[in-house]
Amino acid sequence: MKVVGARIPRYDGVAHVTGRTTYVDDVRVPGTLWAKACRSPHHHAAITSIDTSKAESMPGVHAVITWKDVPLLEYGHLSALGIPADEPLLARDEVRYLGQPIALVAAASEAQAAAAVDAIEVGFEERPALLDVRQAFDADAPKIHQWGNWYPHFENEMDRRQIRKGDIDWAFENADTIVQGVYRPAAIEHAPVETQVCQVVPEPDGRLTIYSCTQALYFSLGVVAAHLQQPLNRFKLVGGTTGGGFGGKVDTATETMTCLLVLKSGRPVKWRWTREEEFLCSSTRAPWHMELATAVTKDGWILGQKMLTLHDSGAYARFSPYGLTKHSFHHTGAYSIPNLHFDGYVVFTNRTPTTAMRGFGVTSVSFAVETHLNRIANELGIDQVEIRMKNANRIGDTSPNGIAYTDPSTIDTLKAIADAIGHELPADYRTMTNEPRAGELLPEHLVSQVGSTEGH
Amino acid sequence: MAVASMAVDAATEILMPSSEDEAIAAFGDGADVVVVGGGTIVVPDMTYRRLRPSKALMLGRAGLSGITKDGSRVTIGATTPVQELTEMAAPIGPCASNVADLEIRSQGTVGGNLCAGEGSEAPRGDLQGAFLAVGATARSAAGGDVTEEPLEDFLAKRGERLLLSVSFDEPAAGAFAGLDRPHTHDYTALAVSGARATDGTLRLAATGAGSWGARLLSAEAAAGDPAAAGEAALQDVSPRDDALASAWYRTKVLPVLVRRVLTELKESA
Amino acid sequence: MNLTVNGVAREIDGSALAPLLDVLRDELGITGPKAGCHQGGCGSCTVLVDGEPRRSCLVPAGYAEGTQITTVEGMGPPEDLSPVQQAFVHYYAAQCGFCTSGMLLAAQAYIDRGGTDDPEAIQHALAGHVCRCTGYSKIIDAIAAAARGDSFDLTTTAVGKHTTMSNGGAA
Numbered sequence: 001m002k003v004v005g006a007r008i009p010r011y012d013g014v015a016h017v018t019g020r021t022t023y024v025d026d027v028r029v030p031g032t033l034w035a036k037a038c039r040s041p042h043h044h045a046a047i048t049s050i051d052t053s054k055a056e057s058m059p060g061v062h063a064v065i066t067w068k069d070v071p072l073l074e075y076g077h078l079s080a081l082g083i084p085a086d087e088p089l090l091a092r093d094e095v096r097y098l099g100q101p102i103a104l105v106a107a108a109s110e111a112q113a114a115a116a117v118d119a120i121e122v123g124f125e126e127r128p129a130l131l132d133v134r135q136a137f138d139a140d141a142p143k144i145h146q147w148g149n150w151y152p153h154f155e156n157e158m159d160r161r162q163i164r165k166g167d168i169d170w171a172f173e174n175a176d177t178i179v180q181g182v183y184r185p186a187a188i189e190h191a192p193v194e195t196q197v198c199q200v201v202p203e204p205d206g207r208l209t210i211y212s213c214t215q216a217l218y219f220s221l222g223v224v225a226a227h228l229q230q231p232l233n234r235f236k237l238v239g240g241t242t243g244g245g246f247g248g249k250v251d252t253a254t255e256t257m258t259c260l261l262v263l264k265s266g267r268p269v270k271w272r273w274t275r276e277e278e279f280l281c282s283s284t285r286a287p288w289h290m291e292l293a294t295a296v297t298k299d300g301w302i303l304g305q306k307m308l309t310l311h312d313s314g315a316y317a318r319f320s321p322y323g324l325t326k327h328s329f330h331h332t333g334a335y336s337i338p339n340l341h342f343d344g345y346v347v348f349t350n351r352t353p354t355t356a357m358r359g360f361g362v363t364s365v366s367f368a369v370e371t372h373l374n375r376i377a378n379e380l381g382i383d384q385v386e387i388r389m390k391n392a393n394r395i396g397d398t399s400p401n402g403i404a405y406t407d408p409s410t411i412d413t414l415k416a417i418a419d420a421i422g423h424e425l426p427a428d429y430r431t432m433t434n435e436p437r438a439g440e441l442l443p444e445h446l447v448s449q450v451g452s453t454e455g456h
Numbered sequence: 457m458a459v460a461s462m463a464v465d466a467a468t469e470i471l472m473p474s475s476e477d478e479a480i481a482a483f484g485d486g487a488d489v490v491v492v493g494g495g496t497i498v499v500p501d502m503t504y505r506r507l508r509p510s511k512a513l514m515l516g517r518a519g520l521s522g523i524t525k526d527g528s529r530v531t532i533g534a535t536t537p538v539q540e541l542t543e544m545a546a547p548i549g550p551c552a553s554n555v556a557d558l559e560i561r562s563q564g565t566v567g568g569n570l571c572a573g574e575g576s577e578a579p580r581g582d583l584q585g586a587f588l589a590v591g592a593t594a595r596s597a598a599g600g601d602v603t604e605e606p607l608e609d610f611l612a613k614r615g616e617r618l619l620l621s622v623s624f625d626e627p628a629a630g631a632f633a634g635l636d637r638p639h640t641h642d643y644t645a646l647a648v649s650g651a652r653a654t655d656g657t658l659r660l661a662a663t664g665a666g667s668w669g670a671r672l673l674s675a676e677a678a679a680g681d682p683a684a685a686g687e688a689a690l691q692d693v694s695p696r697d698d699a700l701a702s703a704w705y706r707t708k709v710l711p712v713l714v715r716r717v718l719t720e721l722k723e724s725a
Numbered sequence: 726m727n728l729t730v731n732g733v734a735r736e737i738d739g740s741a742l743a744p745l746l747d748v749l750r751d752e753l754g755i756t757g758p759k760a761g762c763h764q765g766g767c768g769s770c771t772v773l774v775d776g777e778p779r780r781s782c783l784v785p786a787g788y789a790e791g792t793q794i795t796t797v798e799g800m801g802p803p804e805d806l807s808p809v810q811q812a813f814v815h816y817y818a819a820q821c822g823f824c825t826s827g828m829l830l831a832a833q834a835y836i837d838r839g840g841t842d843d844p845e846a847i848q849h850a851l852a853g854h855v856c857r858c859t860g861y862s863k864i865i866d867a868i869a870a871a872a873r874g875d876s877f878d879l880t881t882t883a884v885g886k887h888t889t890m891s892n893g894g895a896a
Contacts, residue, residue: 019757
């Protein structure tokens with residue numbers, strides 16, 4: 001192995017420092033038209049009319065598209081994972097989030113496209129908006145999604161991710177104390193320095209060349225082909241360097257809409273989002289609402305945990321069911337908790353749809369678990385590092401969804417942290433390993449965790 | 457091939473005078489004129505189509521930049537870059553250093569900063585507080601007539617007059633205290649400037665406590681007791697919620713900043 | 726309007742209010758400076774105007790007339806990289822690379838006016854330049870190394886274990 005452990009310069013380092021790396025907006029194709037979007041000014045409203053006639057006759061305008069121009073209006077990006085379609089490419093009867101695209105214009109200049117967008121007339125009837133996940137379950141909550149206010153299509157048509165492990169009632173009856181906490185990380189905008197951008201070129205042979213900043217080229221190819229109802233080989237996707245994505249450029253729909261403008265105008269088209277659009281309309285990491293109740297003994301054993309998660313999916317499902325699934329599998333963090341009661345919901349609100357960002361679904365639960373552990377340690381008067389090592393995952397312990405760990409690194413990591421910060425550990429902690437539990441480190445409630453890593 | 461930039465509107469008449477007299481004439485009575493100092497505020501407003509001026513008066517070549525001293529009287533031309541103020545004594549120096557970052561300070565002008573229109577998401581006019589505290593006067597023109605008046609009076613009609621320069625007498629002592637900015641491009645959420653003139657007159661002013669800089673007259677009256685003055689300052693302002701901070705937060709912090717400035721001024725007596 | 730870009734005299738059409746960024750990218754085809762925000766908030770558009778760093782998205786073309794503009798394309802080519810470009814390669818200071826052109830020019834100007842390897846001075850000079858990928862520490866390490874006059878082996882990288890800013894510059 002020549003590369004592992006070696007210090008290899010980036011293959012694109014020299015290109016980056018000489019300004020030669022080509023990002024999508026650096027692709028210059030003569031005759032390219034500029035695209036601009038007409039977007040919803042409301043969180044939630046019915047659309048009563050869409051009139052693009054004025055826009056179509058404005059100077060420099062070559063094409064205007066609405067939902068009528070889309071061969072397959074709704075396509076589930078993760079239908080391969082069993083998540084059905086719920087989101088129209090362009091709004092038809094209603095808008096469910098501020099910034100939702102309704103129509104697009106392609107014109108000779110950016111300014112002309114923007115002026116034409118201003119001339120598109122959309123009739124709205126505002127509806128009450130649901131902006132707080134906690135209210136989604138109220139009897140009088142506005143109903144904002146055709147499936148109801150939370151996603152109902154997990155396996156066996158479950159309306160939540162549910163994990164039941166061991167005997168939670170036993171854990172709560174035998175605890176010395178129950179520690180509760182509510183954790184609510186807010187939405188985070190990826191804010192890549194490169195905004196979303198796409199350039200599409202019609203080729204003489206009838207194919208479309210798509211220059212995209214997507215993080216997932218083949219994925220985007222499938223999405224475009226599905227919405228346009230065309231075979232995959234109609235499109236040539238050219239990726240390259242994305243100017244930062246962090247998960248925010250995996251659900252891009254710019255390619256599809258730009259292709260439609262190209263098909264209608266016969267000209268190359270570029271759509272470059274402004275920074276305002278990127279902040280206001282692009283998908284974010286989701287806000288989460290997590291409630292934990294943990295059954296603990298006075299010497300710091302975690303007997304069991306109840307957890308309720310509300311994941312704010314925004315107006316549409318996108319990848320949220322997948323994110324929540326990962327969240328549920330990891331909801332005990334780096335620690336062994338044998339008795340579990342977890343319910344997680346993908347909740348719809350009239351906010352910008354949410355998506356992946358750096359550790360999709362898991363960063364939220366890590367935040368909650370770690371903060372909660374400190375709360376537990378403080379309440380019990382136990383050292384924050386020791387309580388973690390005591391309850392750490394060990395070889396053979398199982399995850400919330402029953403996967404046995406073969407080589408968990410919790411203990412080694414905590415020892416390294418203690419070392420780095422000069423935190424003294426007692427002798428028996430200094431010698432702890434991740435070997436399966438035995439002796440004092442195997443109290444009754446953890447006997448069930450001792451497992452083989454072969455054939456779980 | 458001419459650039460098809462979002463910022464450009466073919467209908468905008470561009471005026472680029474090359475002297476103060478030409479600038480005054482071009483400004484006229486200011487009707488429908490947008491004044492462009494360095495461009496750091498106006499150009500993005502045009503790019504985002506918030507501003508579509510029928511006339512744009514670009515002052516960059518009108519010779520209005522520069523700092524001159526006549527004894528202890530300092531005069532700063534309206535198109536002097538903010539960066540040129542950063543080494544001056546408090547309050548102006550630290551106030552200017554607290555504006556944006558090096559590149560923007562080097563392009564943005566004193567006049568552009570002082571005359572910035574009310575921002576919807578954040579208070580503008582970072583420098584107003586410092587110049588009010590040193591008792592500055594503003595020389596401006598409208599309809600061909602040039603007037604010098606207290607800065608307060610000019611600010612009240614800054615949309616109608618063309619700022620040419622500001623002047624002040626160097627104070628005996630000055631101080632500045634402001635909230636740290638979460639990001640270099642945030643306008644100052646809240647800052648207090650104070651100065652004691654050579655004749656002993658004390659002036660206090662805040663930026664970010666309302667839509668533009670305000671003298672803190674009640675605080676000045678109680679200046680002998682910094683803590684009391686801090687509380688009194690709340691009578692002089694109407695803080696609001698915006699993207700940078702809540703009104704509540706500003707009312708909690710303003711007395712602290714006033715106290716710090718007064719304490720510093722006392723110690724330099 | 727006439728201006729010089731990377732040593733070459735250019736004539737530009739259009740409005741004196743057009744942002745220099747749009748003139749460079751759309752009229753002159755110089756795509757090194759990037760359109761990250763078009764409001765001066767990210768620094769990816771920074772160019773040198775008569776040797777001084779400015780946000781090209783904020784500079785009206787009329788003010789750029791008669792000046793010497795330097796973009797990243799006017800720094801060294803691949804076969805002759807300037808020290809600060811070499812430093813960025815060697816220190817892994819560019820990941821997606823979108824902020825890099827602006828960072829390099831601001832860094833070059835900082836070094837040209839006598840900037841040292843003091844991390845705080847570097848941060849102050851480059852305040853307002855946003856990077857979403859690197860966390861800034863390697864950018865600061867690279868600029869410090871270039872300011873010191875270090876030489877660089879571009880066949881390897883100086884990827885250290887810790888943020889070197891915080892331990893006094895040890896690589």
